[in-house]
Amino acid sequence: MTAIACLRLLIDDEAFPAAHAQETADVYLRARWKAPRRYGAVAPLAFVLADNRAAQLDAVEMQALAAELEASLFPGRKSGQVCLMTFEGDESSVLKFASLTQAELQGLVAGKGYGGAAGRVQVITADAIRSVPSTHEEARQAAEAAAKAAPAPVPPPAVAKAPAAAAAPTSAEPRAPAPPSVAQARTPPPAAPAPPPPPSQTGWWGLYDLTANAFVGSVIGLRADLNAPAPEEDSKLLARDLACLNDAQPLFKAATFGDLYLPFGFWNLTTPASQEAYKRRLSRYPLDLQPRLGASVYGTPREASIGLVQQMRAFLKSGFAFLDLNVVDPTFPVHNLPLELIDSVTLSLTGEDERERLAAIAKFVERQNVYRGKAVLQSVAGVQTAQELEACRQGGIARVHGPAVTAFLEAPLIQAEGAPLVQARDAA
Numbered sequence: 001m002t003a004i005a006c007l008r009l010l011i012d013d014e015a016f017p018a019a020h021a022q023e024t025a026d027v028y029l030r031a032r033w034k035a036p037r038r039y040g041a042v043a044p045l046a047f048v049l050a051d052n053r054a055a056q057l058d059a060v061e062m063q064a065l066a067a068e069l070e071a072s073l074f075p076g077r078k079s080g081q082v083c084l085m086t087f088e089g090d091e092s093s094v095l096k097f098a099s100l101t102q103a104e105l106q107g108l109v110a111g112k113g114y115g116g117a118a119g120r121v122q123v124i125t126a127d128a129i130r131s132v133p134s135t136h137e138e139a140r141q142a143a144e145a146a147a148k149a150a151p152a153p154v155p156p157p158a159v160a161k162a163p164a165a166a167a168a169p170t171s172a173e174p175r176a177p178a179p180p181s182v183a184q185a186r187t188p189p190p191a192a193p194a195p196p197p198p199p200s201q202t203g204w205w206g207l208y209d210l211t212a213n214a215f216v217g218s219v220i221g222l223r224a225d226l227n228a229p230a231p232e233e234d235s236k237l238l239a240r241d242l243a244c245l246n247d248a249q250p251l252f253k254a255a256t257f258g259d260l261y262l263p264f265g266f267w268n269l270t271t272p273a274s275q276e277a278y279k280r281r282l283s284r285y286p287l288d289l290q291p292r293l294g295a296s297v298y299g300t301p302r303e304a305s306i307g308l309v310q311q312m313r314a315f316l317k318s319g320f321a322f323l324d325l326n327v328v329d330p331t332f333p334v335h336n337l338p339l340e341l342i343d344s345v346t347l348s349l350t351g352e353d354e355r356e357r358l359a360a361i362a363k364f365v366e367r368q369n370v371y372r373g374k375a376v377l378q379s380v381a382g383v384q385t386a387q388e389l390e391a392c393r394q395g396g397i398a399r400v401h402g403p404a405v406t407a408f409l410e411a412p413l414i415q416a417e418g419a420p421l422v423q424a425r426d427a428a
Contacts, residue, residue: 003054003088006097007062009045010083010105011073018045021082024072028273032065032235046098049086056088059122059129064239064277067126071276082125083109087134089119108132113139126277202247205381206406206413207259208420210393217258218412219296219381219401220244226408237265237299238274245281252289255412261294261324266304269297269312282319294322296346302329309341326381330363335370344377349388349402357384358391365395386422 011021022045029047033039038050051057062084070082085105087097096116104114109123113136121134133139201224207217222230222240231237241263248262268274285293295316304325313323322343325332330347347364349357361380371378380392383402392400405420406413 003051003056004091004094005049005057005086005088006042006094007047007049008085008087008098008100008105009069010085010102010109011045021045021073025069028065028069028072032233042095042098048094048098056120057086058236059086059124060239060243061233061236062086062122062124063126063129064235064242066124067242067277067280068235068238068273070126071280072273084124085109086122086124087119089117093117093119108134111139111142112136126280200247200410202244203408203410204412205401206409206418207261207399207401208405209399211398214416215258215413215418216399216416217260217292217294218255218409219261220248220263221408223408234265234267234271234274238268238277241265241268242277242281245278249281249284251411252286255414257414257416258412259292259294259322260289260412261296261322262320263326264295264297264312264316266297266299266301269315270308275315285319290319291321293320294324294343295320296324296326298326298348300325300327300332302327302332306337306341309337313341324379330360331367334367334374334376337374337376339374342376344379344399345371346379346381349380349382349384354385354387357388361388361391361395361397365391365397368396389420389422
């Protein structure tokens, strides 16, 4: 099982030097496309990628690659777009695709196909992923299907004129049945109901304050995390973060209540290209929302560099009022951090063994005096059971969220009233 694809770069700025784009892409792939995956340059602005652990390449990962390359090639510029084209097929077809001219690639982008073997072609930019026909025949079939699906124009009904001297039928003449009216003849059958749209890839957890006994905000999360562990590759994590930032933005107008926490990967916040990808999304955020926004930095190592955390704070402060470090080690040495550098530390519970999860909460609680001395809130994420929720409450944990607190919601909470789910079930 090996996925093999040709990655082609299209640069919409004709004055931009192709050699620089080639070098930048090569450096990026050398850092990101690590063994056992393989890559190689086979033509100008063309690379063959191979992954022996997958049946096909991950388009979302390729989109993160497009965003980072675009940020590297055009730092601080609104003009200039990197468009990646991936072609998946057999080895000879991949090499054929690698030899296409930029004009032939533009034809593929326009949905016209190319004169080669069929394959799976995707056009990927920092903002969108779409599939296009690979061959001229596929393009023709797609055009015919679109034409058939398009509604036919309906001409205006003709008005029949009766003959001036037409004689009225006599009682002996049989009366022909009246033809159906134009409207009746052309009334289309009722359309089949449209299938429901797929669920959003993101959702929200309600953030509950155990000291105030009230909800105080919402935390965005990935639906995929409900059933499978998160990926480890920084590029995939960046793509997830960008999806959360994108999905959160249209909900801000209706999200009139509480704090809103959005995710950022620790190591992606240290990479200039990833910072540029974050910055492009954050540039669209309303400035007046800043006092309610929190940045939750996950993947924080136990011995997090104070200098790196200070750089993250400086990078995020224009858009976020709160900085939260999300950790999996309950003994995270918060005492090493200076005052007022961070606002909270969130312990994410991992594993399925409730005894181990409760033990992690207990270790986190043991350091409560240190946290209070640093004026840093303690939060726990991923709370699943009534026992875990009660352990947090008894231990003096400030805030909690997870399946025991709310279901995975389609939108942020709009009010403080309510109680965690396990309390509601107990009351019932």
